[in-house]
Amino acid sequence: MRRILIVALALSLVLAACTSKDGGKDGGKGGKRPATVDGIATGAGTHQEKIDVGTPGHREYLLHIPAKVADGKWKDGKLADKPALVIALHGGLANMKQMESLTGFDKLSDGKGFVVAYPDGFMTTWNAGSCCGAAKIGKIDDVGFLSKLIDELTGAGLADPDRVFVTGFSNGAGMAYRLACEKPGKVAAIGVVEGSLVTECDPDRPVSAMIFHGTADRSVPFNGGGNRDFNDKRPFPPVSRAVDFWRRLAKLPEPHENVKALSGNTDCQGTGKGEQGVEVTFCKIQGGTHAWPSEASEMLWRFFDAHPRKG
Template identity: 90%
Template sequence: MRRILVVAVALSLVLAACTSKGGGGKGGGEGGKRPATVDGIATAAGTHKEKIDVGTPGHREYLLHIPAKVADGKWKDGKPADRPALVLALHGGLANMNKMESLTGFDRISDDKGFVVAYPDGFMTTWNAGSCCGAAKIGNIDDVGFLSKLIDKLTGAGLADPDRVFVTGFSNGAGMAYKLACEKPGKVAAIGVVEGSLVTKCDPDRPVSAMIFHGTADRSVPFNGGGNRDFNDKRPFPPVSQAVDFWRKLAKLPKPHEDVKALSGNTDCQGTGKGAQGVEVTFCKIQGGTHAWPSEASEMLWRFFDAHPRKG
């Protein structure tokens, strides 16, 4: 009996030692290993459906893509040792976060380059981007507040670098990217606008870098202006040149004149060059382009974002 007791005690000590050694593994968050969650956010490689409380009834949802380079990289105190960049990708009207994920292909670029991507969901498939669009506008939804809280949550949890937060969007989502930069420029280093329009009051206290794509044959948001802003707002969209001029003048930049390498022959991109604090505006005109996400846009946007972190 005594021998059995001694063996049992010895075995328990061995097991305790093994448990202590393994406790820092993935899910433990100790010893430089990745925890299973940070502030309730999943950290494993892949795409996770998450939700966030925005102080209103219910909650808002988003998809979060964590690349293996972050999940399997070095962690310190339960956070990535080197905080990655964050790209917020905002879907167009009558779409959703899943559609934006598949439309842009940002997951593949994220896995290659090591940045985090968040795909927020709008309100009833729309964003309140000012005088557009649909349910979100009619309900006066505080989408700026939602996106600001999402940025704060991800940067506060150490899952993203606050100086490398970039926002891009398509159509209604592009207009929302403009609105976020207009009202919260301190949270955004650069924006990427694809087939969108600046249809909100805009008086930011600092400039942001911007890359703007627009097709010359877009009938939904016409290149030279026109159409209807919303089903209940017959005012025309302003021409894309108006938004380009707004952001470059805000940063005291010249008209775009420097050729920027594009990834397809029908895309003509010109930039202003970098001004104060590294801010730059690049305009890409897509000859014959319609109201669609260009195949080259995601690669070019990441290249632009990576070169324009927030300074000062």
């Protein structure tokens, strides 16, 4: 028994030497990683976090931190090299965990070294303007929520404020549009998958945008149509309207440059980069339905990585 106790004590001393009292790791790369920064977990993996938005209750999000970031260079409790941040917004009647599973961004994050946040909508919906559901009816300030999320993660030094990217699916894609419309200074680029621009939009600066849409989408029809919400029978505008809006805002030509896609049924055309490196790319998925394309996540990251905010 005494020998077992001695072995256990020795093991505990070894572990204590590898981990700081607050749970941070001392990797010998410029200092110890704190267990949290401004209350946000810093360890490798996915953490469920809460954020106070000044209303009753709180909002939640998942935060995935790759080992490349957690084990990177820390100095005085701060990351020396701040990573990019991708915020992924789930579709209507879904949640943050489903978005994490749907996109596969965690695996990409681990390989490429960017941080991913998966926020939860209000009662499974986002207030994207004239859509959708409970969030719209309740006039939930989702722009405020997402803006504060960005501020907290960049303010804590866990993300580069010039490399914040927002993507979404369906209702979440509409929310990505709205955030870019109202807070363009907070995002470098957006990625829209099977979504529609259904909010008033008058940003004071352009953002880069990559837009995916299937020609056989019946929920948000490619050429417009359907109903915006259960209590709003107005049709969705065609996807071309959103493509034209963002390129004209940036004074860009119509998409004409071929962009390499990862599957044969996806045809991507880009405008080329304009002022401050802004670009719009439109990916038409022949026969694509209301679903997240298997190639979307990798292509979105490739686009995001090439379009940091400038100026």
